[in-house]
Amino acid sequence: MRGTMMDSPLVLTAFLERAGKLFPNVEILSRKPDRTLVRSNFGAFYKRARQLAEVLTKLGMQPGDRVASMMWNHVGHLEAFFGVPCAGGILHPLNLRLHPHEIANISNHAEDRFLIIDDVLLPLYEQFRDHVKLEKVIVVPFGFPGTPQGYVNYEEFLASASGDFQYPKIDENDGAAMCFTSGTTGFSKGVVYTHRSLVLHSMSEAMVDTFALSHHDTIMPLAPMFHANAWGVPYTAVMTGTKMVFLGPNVEPEAILDFLVAEKVTTANAVPTVWISVLEALEKFPGRWHFPKPVRVVSGGTAPPLELMRKLDRFGIHILHLWGLTETSPLATTGHLRSHMLDWPVEKTYPIRAKQGWPVPLIDLRAMRPGGEAPWDGETPGEIEIRGPWVAREYYKSPDQAHRWSEDGWFRTGDVGTIDPDGIMKVVDRAKDLVKSGGEWISSVDLENTLMGHPAVKEACVVGVPHPRWQERPLAAVVLKDGAKVTDEELREYLANKDFARWQLPDAFVYVESIPRTSVGKFKKIVLREQFANWKWE
Numbered sequence: 114m115r116g117t118m119m120d121s122p123l124v125l126t127a128f129l130e131r132a133g134k135l136f137p138n139v140e141i142l143s144r145k146p147d148r149t150l151v152r153s154n155f156g157a158f159y160k161r162a163r164q165l166a167e168v169l170t171k172l173g174m175q176p177g178d179r180v181a182s183m184m185w186n187h188v189g190h191l192e193a194f195f196g197v198p199c200a201g202g203i204l205h206p207l208n209l210r211l212h213p214h215e216i217a218n219i220s221n222h223a224e225d226r227f228l229i230i231d232d233v234l235l236p237l238y239e240q241f242r243d244h245v246k247l248e249k250v251i252v253v254p255f256g257f258p259g260t261p262q263g264y265v266n267y268e269e270f271l272a273s274a275s276g277d278f279q280y281p282k283i284d285e286n287d288g289a290a291m292c293f294t295s296g297t298t299g300f301s302k303g304v305v306y307t308h309r310s311l312v313l314h315s316m317s318e319a320m321v322d323t324f325a326l327s328h329h330d331t332i333m334p335l336a337p338m339f340h341a342n343a344w345g346v347p348y349t350a351v352m353t354g355t356k357m358v359f360l361g362p363n364v365e366p367e368a369i370l371d372f373l374v375a376e377k378v379t380t381a382n383a384v385p386t387v388w389i390s391v392l393e394a395l396e397k398f399p400g401r402w403h404f405p406k407p408v409r410v411v412s413g414g415t416a417p418p419l420e421l422m423r424k425l426d427r428f429g430i431h432i433l434h435l436w437g438l439t440e441t442s443p444l445a446t447t448g449h450l451r452s453h454m455l456d457w458p459v460e461k462t463y464p465i466r467a468k469q470g471w472p473v474p475l476i477d478l479r480a481m482r483p484g485g486e487a488p489w490d491g492e493t494p495g496e497i498e499i500r501g502p503w504v505a506r507e508y509y510k511s512p513d514q515a516h517r518w519s520e521d522g523w524f525r526t527g528d529v530g531t532i533d534p535d536g537i538m539k540v541v542d543r544a545k546d547l548v549k550s551g552g553e554w555i556s557s558v559d560l561e562n563t564l565m566g567h568p569a570v571k572e573a574c575v576v577g578v579p580h581p582r583w584q585e586r587p588l589a590a591v592v593l594k595d596g597a598k599v600t601d602e603e604l605r606e607y608l609a610n611k612d613f614a615r616w617q618l619p620d621a622f623v624y625v626e627s628i629p630r631t632s633v634g635k636f637k638k639i640v641l642r643e644q645f646a647n648w649k650w651e
Contacts, residue, residue, distance in 0.1 A: 122285040123312040128352045132158030136328070136354030142376065143187035143359045144368075145536045146233050146256040153188050155354065164274035165196030171273075172249065174226065176201035176281065176289060181225040181247070181303055182339070183207045183216075183234050185361040189253045189267070190338050193229050194347050198289035201281045203292040203305065206339035210548070210553070214612040214639070219293050219301050220245045222510065229267065232254040243387075255361075284308035290577035291509065292341055294439045294554075300411070303509030304439050306342075310503035314442045315349040317473050317503075321445050323435070324380070324411065326351065331356040331376055334382035335364055336413070341443040344382055344413060366394035370402045379406070384414035384552025386583055388432065391422060395428050404429035411435055415584045416540075420462045426459075434540070436469035439633030442503040446470035446478070451535050468539040469530065476501035479523065480532050490531030496540050498523035548577035550585045555587055555617050559639075563611045564589060569605065570599035574636045575630045577617060579646045588645055589619040590628055621648065 137156030180197045184190040197329035199205040205223050207216055220388035227249045252260045253267040260266040289308045293301040318324040326349050334343045350357050358376050413435045422432045437443030448470035472478045480487040480495030497618045508514045517525050530540040546553040557575035564573035572592040577585035601622045608618050629637040
């Protein structure tokens with residue numbers, strides 16, 4: 114039987130038009146590197162995003178072309194989030210925290226044609242410009258006046274638009290955005306998000322049992338827009354007409370708290386490391402900040418410490434733990450309490466809130482073991498697999514990674530976890546022995562293989578050790594060759610010269626006679642984790 118509903122594709126142009134028509138006066142605040150404030154609104158954002166779409170088209174951008182961005186969180190980046198896909202292109206935010214050579218490798222793999230970059234980040238770009246094949250580099254005047262010779266000035270670029278722009282025909286299954294993983298198996302892999310997947314993901318984030326983002330909120334996206342699209346928040350906020358507060362590159366805890374109060378922020382998102390620093394500021398300056406209503410903040414990347422949740426609750430800041438991956442756009446589960454838990458004693462709820470949570474609508478989870486699916490008993494672990502309309506089906510041009518999907522279409526996350534009778538999932542082990550530091554993955558395998566290339570090193574094994582601020586930091590157990598001598602700093606410099614960013618380097622080295630091994634000769638990392646679980650960081 115033929116349906117009666119109109120065929121309206123799920124595309125981001127609908128979000129942009131809605132924002133321009135319904136929410137033109139809703140404010141967008143951006144803080145520049147010199148900490149001055151720029152106040153804009155959705156009306157201006159709508160006009161400028163359409164101008165960007167027009168001039169990119171005139172520049173020769175074709176449907177499906179990748180346009181990279183290297184920008185901090187501010188309204189200009191938001192313009193790119195919509196201007197590029199609404200012209201048929203694919204926005205590719207580059208992770209500016211990676212080593213320059215890795216950024217170049219990722220850009221080349223993505224086949225980026227153009228780059229939109231903040232002027233303050235040009236020194237970083239200069240370190241790898243000769244290793245990429247970009248046709249044009251468009252510079253946003255974010256921190257300095259003027260634009261260096263050889264680059265396109267963003268404001269002049271927008272000013273060349275006629276204002277008479279018509280959206281191209283876009284299929285909801287066309288690509289709209291692209292992000293790369295943080296190298297969780299030793300190298301980064303690309304994920305392309307379609308218009309349809311981003312629209313559905315945004316609608317899910319607006320639901321009460323997830324972000325509950327609405328026109329009545331003010332959100333402060335502290336998660337970088339180059340990190341899984343700031344967890345999808347920019348798209349959702351434009352859809353709902355939510356006021357946005359962008360702090361740019363400076364996210365000091367005192368500034369976060371000042372803006373939470375001054376701008377009446379109702380919700381924010383960041384990794385636990387940020388909320389730990391916020392708690393430290395609250396305790397250091399008692400009575401300085403007051404919240405008339407509880408502020409709900411979203412924490413992701415790793416489970417927040419129970420004590421952090423307890424203490425922030427007392428200050429009126431309520432943590433909601435969410436879980437997801439680059440491959441899941443990223444929202445997959447929410448740490449909201451189930452209805453029958455609302456009357457529980459508060460102390461009993463913290464372990465539940467710290468778990469990864471239950472799947473949001475349209476997302477399915479299962480824990481797989483040899484022989485089949487693990488029971489939902491909260492005790493039997495298995496590899497977490499996931500499927501849903503915004504879960505990736507493949508990696509961009511990486512056919513060798515097809516094994517990450519099961520024969521029946523589920524994505525194998527590599528995380529080991531349990532699922533209880535309420536459908537609440539808890540990750541109980543790290544995938545591939547990764548180190549998670551401040552919400553970013555660090556590949557222990559890459560560090561080990563490189564360390565073992567040092568003339569003095571015979572063997573090296575890297576494990577994540579609990580850290581009071583960063584959740585985990587890498588510790589390297591090193592076996593030296595007979596008679597060899599080396600210092601910690603020499604090993605760090607060796608790694609730094611091998612394309613590792615400074616934050617990826619081990620914070621500690623221990624020199625051992627041998628490294629525990631399994632029966633098949635692999636490093637037995639669980640022994641090292643237990644041995645150094647109480648490591649005293651200096």
